[in-house]
Amino acid sequence: MTGAPVLALREVSKRFGAVQALTDVDLDVHAGEVVALVGDNGAGKSTLVKTIAGVHPIDEGTISWEGRPVRIERPQDAQALGVATVYQDLALCDNLDVVANLFLGRELRRHGTLDEVAMERRAKELLDTLSIRIPSVRIPIAALSGGQRQVVAIARALVGDPKIVILDEPTAALGVEQTAQVLDLVERLRERGLGVILISHNMADVKAVADTVAVLRLGRNNGVFPVADTSHEEIISAITGATDNAVTRRQARIAEEAK
Amino acid sequence: MSTSQTTPTPADAAADAAAPAASAADPRLLVRRQGLGGYAEEFRRRIKSGDLGSLPVVIGLVLIAVIFQSVTGHFLQADNLTNITKWIAGPGLIAVGVVFVLLLGEIDLSLGSVAGVSAAVTSVLAVREGLNEGLAILLALAAAVALGALHGFFFARIGVPAFVVTLAGMLAWSGLQDYVLGKLGTVNNINDGIVANLDTYFLGDGDVLYAWLLAVLAVAAFLTAQLLDARRRTAAGLPARSTGEIALRTGALAVLALTGAYMLNQDRGLPLPLVVLLGVVVLTDFVLRRTSYGRQIFAVGGGVEAARRAGINVARVRISVFMLSALLAGLGGLFIASQQGSADKQLGSGNVLMSAIAAAVIGGTSLFGGRGKTWSALLGILVIQSITTGLDMVHAAQAIQYMITGAVLLAAVVLDSLTRRTRTAGRS
Numbered sequence: 001m002t003g004a005p006v007l008a009l010r011e012v013s014k015r016f017g018a019v020q021a022l023t024d025v026d027l028d029v030h031a032g033e034v035v036a037l038v039g040d041n042g043a044g045k046s047t048l049v050k051t052i053a054g055v056h057p058i059d060e061g062t063i064s065w066e067g068r069p070v071r072i073e074r075p076q077d078a079q080a081l082g083v084a085t086v087y088q089d090l091a092l093c094d095n096l097d098v099v100a101n102l103f104l105g106r107e108l109r110r111h112g113t114l115d116e117v118a119m120e121r122r123a124k125e126l127l128d129t130l131s132i133r134i135p136s137v138r139i140p141i142a143a144l145s146g147g148q149r150q151v152v153a154i155a156r157a158l159v160g161d162p163k164i165v166i167l168d169e170p171t172a173a174l175g176v177e178q179t180a181q182v183l184d185l186v187e188r189l190r191e192r193g194l195g196v197i198l199i200s201h202n203m204a205d206v207k208a209v210a211d212t213v214a215v216l217r218l219g220r221n222n223g224v225f226p227v228a229d230t231s232h233e234e235i236i237s238a239i240t241g242a243t244d245n246a247v248t249r250r251q252a253r254i255a256e257e258a259k
Numbered sequence: 260m261s262t263s264q265t266t267p268t269p270a271d272a273a274a275d276a277a278a279p280a281a282s283a284a285d286p287r288l289l290v291r292r293q294g295l296g297g298y299a300e301e302f303r304r305r306i307k308s309g310d311l312g313s314l315p316v317v318i319g320l321v322l323i324a325v326i327f328q329s330v331t332g333h334f335l336q337a338d339n340l341t342n343i344t345k346w347i348a349g350p351g352l353i354a355v356g357v358v359f360v361l362l363l364g365e366i367d368l369s370l371g372s373v374a375g376v377s378a379a380v381t382s383v384l385a386v387r388e389g390l391n392e393g394l395a396i397l398l399a400l401a402a403a404v405a406l407g408a409l410h411g412f413f414f415a416r417i418g419v420p421a422f423v424v425t426l427a428g429m430l431a432w433s434g435l436q437d438y439v440l441g442k443l444g445t446v447n448n449i450n451d452g453i454v455a456n457l458d459t460y461f462l463g464d465g466d467v468l469y470a471w472l473l474a475v476l477a478v479a480a481f482l483t484a485q486l487l488d489a490r491r492r493t494a495a496g497l498p499a500r501s502t503g504e505i506a507l508r509t510g511a512l513a514v515l516a517l518t519g520a521y522m523l524n525q526d527r528g529l530p531l532p533l534v535v536l537l538g539v540v541v542l543t544d545f546v547l548r549r550t551s552y553g554r555q556i557f558a559v560g561g562g563v564e565a566a567r568r569a570g571i572n573v574a575r576v577r578i579s580v581f582m583l584s585a586l587l588a589g590l591g592g593l594f595i596a597s598q599q600g601s602a603d604k605q606l607g608s609g610n611v612l613m614s615a616i617a618a619a620v621i622g623g624t625s626l627f628g629g630r631g632k633t634w635s636a637l638l639g640i641l642v643i644q645s646i647t648t649g650l651d652m653v654h655a656a657q658a659i660q661y662m663i664t665g666a667v668l669l670a671a672v673v674l675d676s677l678t679r680r681t682r683t684a685g686r687s
Contacts, residue, residue, distance in 0.1 A: 076570075091568045093561035095629030096554075104558055105569030113549040117488075121495045 004067050005030045006163050006195050007052065007083075012061035014047055021047040022219045024061070029164055029195040034186060036198045036210035036227070040239055043216040045199050049166045052197070053085040054078035084157035085166040092153055094142040098134060099123045101141055102156050126155055130188050132181075147178025151185055164195040171205055183209050203232055217241055313623055315674055316638045319667070323642065327649035334649055337525035343648055344523070345458060347640045348532030349374075349598060352591035353615035354622075354636035355543055356584030361619055362547075362560045363580055364628020365421040369410060369428030370615060373585045374592030375436040375607030377403045381454060381593060382446035382602035383439050392453045400589045406432060407585025411578030421581075429612075437604050445603040448596065458532055458597035465528035473529060474516035482509045532594055536637065539587065543633040556580060560629035591615075610661070614643050617664065621671040625678075642667065 005028040014022040022044050029035050039045050050056045052063070054075040062069050065081050072078050078085070092101050099116070102123050108115045123137050132151045134144060141149060150170055157165050167186070171179040186209045189196050200206050206213060207227060215222045215238040223238045236242070327334035353370050360367040377399045384395035410428050414421045440446060448455040462469040485505045492499035500508075523529055547553035555576050558566040567573050595611070596602045620626055621642050622635025643664060650660045 075568075087568075089564070091562070091565040093558045093565045093629070095561035096557055100554060100557075104554070104565070105571055107551045107554060109551065113545075114551065114554065117491045117495050117497060120492075120497055124497070 003030070005064075006066055008064040009048075009052070010062045010064070012048075012051060012058050012063070014044075014051055014056060014059050020219055022051070022058075025216070025219070025221055027214055027221075028224075029197060031163065031195055032190055032193045033212060034190050034196040034198055034210045036200055036206040036213045037216065038200060038203075038206060038213055038235065038239055039216035039222075042218075043239075044219040045216055046168065047219075048216065049085065049168060049197060049199060052078065052083060052164075053166060054083075079160065079162075082161070082163035083166065084160060084162035084164070086153050086157050086168065086170065088168045088172065092141045092149060092156070095140055097140050098127075098137040098144075098152055101152060102126070102159055104156075106159065122159075126158060129192075130155055130158075130185055132185065145178065147174050147181050150174065150178070150182050154182070154185055154189075158189075158194075162194065164197065165189055166197045166199075168199045169201065170198070171200065171202060179205065203235060206235070207232065215239055313632075313635065313638060315671075316622055316635070316642060319621075319642055320638070320645065323645045323649060327645070327652065331649070331652045334652060337522050338527075339648065339652075340522050341526040341530060343641070343644050344533040345530045346598065346648070347637075347644045348458070348536045349591045349594035350611060350614050350618065350643075351536045351636060351640040352539060352594065353588045353611065354618040354640050355539055355633050356587035356591075357615050357619040358622075358624045358631055358633050358636050359543070359556065359580050359587075360421075360584050361616075361624050361626060362556050362628060362631050363577060364560045365414070365577075366616070367410065367421065367425045367581065367584050368612065369406070369425040369432055370584060370588035370591075371607040371609075371612035372429045372432035372436060373403050373406050373588040373607070374595060374611065375602075375604075376406065376432050376439065377589030377592040378596035378602035378606050379436045379439040379446070382448065382596065383441075385449060385452065385454075386446050392449060396453060396593065399593075400586060403585045403589025403592075404582050407582040408578060410585070411581030414581065415574040415577035433608065436607070440602065440604055445601050447601045454593055454597050455600075456531070456597070457535075457594050460531040461528040462531060462534065463528065467524040467528060470520035470523045470529040471517075473534070474513075474520035477516050478509060478513045481512055485509065532597075535590075535594075539590075540633050540637050547633065552576075552579075557629055562629075614640070614664070617668040617671070618643050620675060621667060623671075623675075625675050626672060627675070639671075 007027075007029040009025060009027040011024045011026065012022055013020070013024060025044070025048060027035070027037075027048070037045050037048065047056060051058045052072065054072045054077050057071075057073045063072055064070065070077075070081060072081070072083075093104065096104065099120050103119050108118045108122070110118065120137060127134065127137065130151070132155060134148050134152065141152065144152065154165070154167065154170065170182050170186075174182060183205060186196055186198065190209075190211075198206070198210060210227050213225045213227055213230065213235055215224070215235065217239065218241075222241070225235065225238070324335060333339060353374060356370055357367065380399040380402050381392075381395045384390040384398060385392040388395075390398075406428065410421070410424050413419045413424045437444070482505070485500065485508065489499040489502075489505060520529075523533075547556065555566065555571045558569065558571055559573055559576050563573055566576075592607055595606055599606070615636075618639030619631070619636050620639065622632075622637070622639030624631025624635045624639075646663055646667065647660055650663065
């Protein structure tokens with residue numbers, strides 16, 4: 001986690017009409033780092049990742065990619081940079097098989113027709129390197145379990161060789177074993193040197209796989225903690241704003257006056 | 260999965276990758292055993308999981324043939340079978356268009372009227388205006404495509420439900436057809452013209468060579484494609500069809516094709532309408548299964564949002580599909596005009612559209628979108644035409660025909676709904 005971050009947001013703000021969704025938010029993501037983005041409902045997590053994914057262009061602030069300032073106005077911009085997003089609703093086609101879903105929109109072709117052999121081979125390679133086990137790469141998505149769908153959706157994000165992968169609550173609807181599969185996969189993404197932004201409400205998941213926790217509260221940064229030496233309670237209090245009370249405000253004021 | 264749930268070390272991952280045999284041993288992985296035994300096993304699994312494919316309709320066809328043959332004694336005679344293959348061309352082409360629209364999960368109710376407009380425009384331009392008949396046909400087909408583009412525009416860009424757009428189209432184009440034909444209302448085909456010949460022409464004027472040639476070429480092409488595909492898959496380390504299985508499939512196709520050629524040659528040879536319908540089905544099947552465009556159609560039918568996020572231009576796919584279905588309907592209209600000897604106000608009305616939709620569904624194309632083949636149009640229209648012809652032969656009333664066809668359609672839709680339920684039962 002040394003060196004410059006792949007993705008760096010500085011003082012990013014976003015307004016929707018009268019609602020100030022994000023105010024001066026900073027976020028750094030390094031290669032090989034899992035950043036958990038946590039916060040209560042309405043804290044601005046989804047808005048923040050949508051600005052990175054190009055769904056909502058930012059109003060103020062800067063986004064840097066590998067040190068260069070960039071503009072992300074459209075989803076295509078984000079994809080071109082190397083940001084892949086796995087949304088909560090998985091965006092897979094139920095009727096297509098796993099191979100077809102992995103390559104949807106970027107099919108491999110040979111003599112102008114679909115190259116099923118090459119796609120199937122690459123799909124298998126990809127799933128093997130991620131140690132993903134599914135019954136067959138040729139069965140329709142509809143026949144897979146929720147966890148299997150989630151790992152396919154994540155694998156799909158990797159087909160375009162991204163550098164940053166955004167996972168929006170990947171374990172929200174999953175059982176114990178399936179959650180473990182997805183967390184395994186997140187760790188494998190880190191081993192491959194990808195930066196991962198993981199939105200989650202589940203503190204156990206965050207503690208299990210994240211390197212860094214970035215807390216949002218009411219559209220502002222409310223602390224960035226290294227997971228290893230931060231307790232569960234500290235994160236929770238940052239999320240709920242339990243630290244934002246008379247005592248802390250007084251301490252902050254004293255610190256301010258001391259300058 | 261079957262191993263522990265602790266975080267795998269890289270060494271574990273390497274071991275997994277190095278030992279594909281271990282993953283094959285996972286009882287939940289669907290690895291087909293080699294050889295015909297494995298094939299039978301896979302077949303049983305698919306039947307059990309409700310993935311019936313074309314099986315019900317093939318069984319239905321055999322049942323229909325057996326029943327009418329035993330009742331009439333001459334249902335399976337060469338001339339009757341030849342007539343059936345000629346009659347299915349018009350509605351069959353429309354049904355292929357219906358398959359495309361159904362794959363999107365939509366419906367097009369205007370196709371009968373579009374077929375009528377196409378026939379009317381062709382005959383009026385060629386007969387009354389004295390235009391070259393080939394040119395008239397091209398103009399009529401272009402008009403059909405334009406009508407389809409209009410439906411597609413209102414559906415995909417404005418957001419009007421396809422059901423309503425094409426219902427409006429059905430009424431409006433039926434009126435247009437009437438208007439184009441004018442007061443007399445019927446225009447006879449030009450004697451020995453292109454349209455007149457569509458239905459009556461037999462390749463090489465009945466030369467037996469053509470039917471045999473088509474059968475042999477089809478089997479050879481199928482075998483070559485299968486072998487090449489198996490070789491590429493084996494070379495890429497993917498499971499491929501075994502030689503035995505390829506031999507079995509090719510053998511089945513050969514029996515079917517050669518029997519068909521023999522029967523056709525017992526009568527008048529290879530009919531042009533059959534060749535056109537087969538050609539269109541093969542071509543559209545190729546487009547659907549082997550091209551990015553076909554994949555996009557399935558994707559839009561399976562999930563509009565997923566398709567959009569994958570970068571697919573959903574509106575373009577939808578509009579193009581409505582244009583394609585209208586083109587096929589226009590072509591089908593010409594075959595219907597050829598068969599009845601004239602273009603008139605009734606062409607394409609009545610049960611033409613419903614037969615085409617029924618054919619697509621009976622053949623196994625899902626009404627819910629995203630699942631189907633253009634072959635199902637051919638199989639379905641064969642079922643419907645066989646029932647109609649058979650009932651005609653036993654002099655059953657029209658009323659009975661409608662009721663039986665309706666019952667068959669209902670059975671097909673019930674099957675479709677049940678299959679859909681089984682298919683999605685596995686999700687959490």
